Amino acid sequence: MQGETISRDFPAIDAIIKKYGERKEFLICILQDIQARYGYLPREDLERVAEKLGIPLIQIYSVATFFKAFSLRPKGGHTIQVCLGTACHVRGAERVLSKIKRDLDIDVDETTKDMNFTLKTVNCLGACALGPIVEIDGKYHGNMNTTKVESVLKKYSTKMKE
Amino acid sequence: MEITLNGIKVQVEDDWTLLDAAKFYGVKIPTLCYHEGLSPYGACRLCIVEIGEGDKSKLVTSCLYPVQDGIKVRTHSQRVVKARKLLVELLIARCPTSKVLQDLASALGIEKIRFKARYNDCILCGLCVRMCEEQMDAKAIGFVSRGVKKRITTPFDIKSEKCRTCGACIYICPACLLRCQGPEPPSVLCSGCLNFSPPCVDQYKDVMCYLDPCVACLKDKGENMKKGGKK
Incomplete structure (x- = not known):
């Protein structure tokens, strides 16, 4: 589950590693499973994986930083992706992004203090006709502007409290 | 042949x-x-x-x-x-x-x-990474991130337990060896x-x-x- 408070759960990590037969060829699959479980890759877990698979920690760190799908920092409950593709850009995606940044008081690739939102940018979501698009947890919010984005964000921040 | x-x-x-x-x-x-x-x-x-x-x-x-x-x-x-x-x-x-x-x-x-000088301190030749891995058998440093953000560091940018501070990476580094004029040369070439x-x-x-x-x-x-x- 995302946003779960982490206590070092090595049996769970060991189970994931065991699932792939403790083979280093499956490093990416193992990292994906850890990411799916905790929402990010905790440092202690990567050290455990390195130890179990017998590969240098730097190699795992290289892989974890190479792929955009992996995150080394805890992610918030909701992931906001602001499209900055050409079509969205000309329709004012920058303004929407700076509005979100200001409202949540975070920068791109950062998470709010209450662990509710993680802000990301993306180059195209493939729905240019709806631009500017803001995607939150896989749901597309089209034709965004600075006023609309405020109400959308409000919806998600109240949802979490309930 | x-x-x-x-x-x-x-x-x-x-x-x-x-x-x-x-x-x-x-x-x-x-x-x-x-x-x-x-x-x-x-x-x-x-x-x-x-x-x-x-x-x-x-x-x-x-x-x-x-x-x-x-x-x-x-x-x-x-x-x-x-x-x-x-x-x-x-x-x-x-x-x-x-x-x-x-x-x-x-x-x-x-x-x-003909190009604008960037004054970067690494050319990503990978000599230090290979030195650390192959000759020193430490595997303490490696490439991290990709594209323009690619750089060489230790895991999590903290002191690595594997590193014995042998200095082999600095010894082999072509960028660490400064030219005669020192770190702030008057011209690019x-x-x-x-x-x-x-x-x-x-x-x-x-x-x-x-x-x-x-x-x-x-x-x-x-x-x-x-x-x-x-x-």
């Missing part, structure tokens, strides 16, 4: 690379990320040579390219020299404080850097060691001059080479 090296037919061993062959026959190919004690990496691409003939010729990194029977290799053709100079220019623009790069530029007769009246040998048909440094051929814009070296 027999290959043609700069127009001369030479015998080579099956498991050699083109660089091995060139070195064995005394042809000096400039290298940067290559080191005898480490596995070849092909990152700096300074060791490029031209193989094949005419339209089918192509540039390959000699440190990685294995010898093939009957292959025609040209280590200092116009195309190779031009590409090599461009590479050194780009490397110097990235890291103008490196002595190793400035020496290479002087040897190749580079008089101008030093040119202090550039030899403006170099020796030269006569050119014969298909045979090229490969004296080190072969600045004469570079100075007259390859005019001699055009006359002598057959394309």
Whole structure:
């Protein structure tokens, strides 16, 4: 589950590693499973994986930083992706992004203090006709502007409290 | 196995690379990320040579390219020299404080850097990474991130338990060795060691001059080479 408070759960990590037969060829699959479980890759877990698979920690760190799908920092409950593709850009995606940044008081690739939102940018979501698009947890919010984005964000921040 | 090296037919061993062959026959190919004690990496691409003939010729990194029977290799053709100079220019623009790069530029007769200087302290040649892994058996440092953000560091940017602070990475680093003017040089290109009246040998048909440094051929814009070296 995302946003779960982490206590070092090595049996769970060991189970994931065991699932792939403790083979280093499956490093990416193992990292994906850890990411799916905790929402990010905790440092202690990567050290455990390195130890179990017998590969240098730097190699795992290289892989974890190479792929955009992996995150080394805890992610918030909701992931906001602001499209900055050409079509969205000309329709004012920058303004929407700076509005979100200001409202949540975070920068791109950062998470709010209450662990509710993680802000990301993306180059195209493939729905240019709806631009500017803001995607939150896989749901597309089209034709965004600075006023609309405020109400959308409000919806998600109240949802979490309930 | 027999290959043609700069127009001369030479015998080579099956498991050699083109660089091995060139070195064995005394042809000096400039290298940067290559080191005898480490596995070849092909990152700096300074060791490029031209193989094949005419339209089918192509540039390959000699440190990685294995010898093939009957292959025609040209280590200092116009195309190779031009590409090599461009590479050194780009490397110097990235890291103008490196002595190793400035020496290479002087040897190749580079008089101008056409790119904006970045004053980066790393050229990502990977020598330190391979040194740490292969010779020191520590595996403490490696490449992190990708693209323009790619850099060399320890896991999580903290002191690694694997690191014994042996200093081998600094020893082998071509960028850590500063040029004479120190860390804040007055100009991007030093040119202090550039030899403006170099020796030269006569050119014969298909045979090229490969004296080190072969600045004469570079100075007259390859005019001699055009006359002598057959394309």
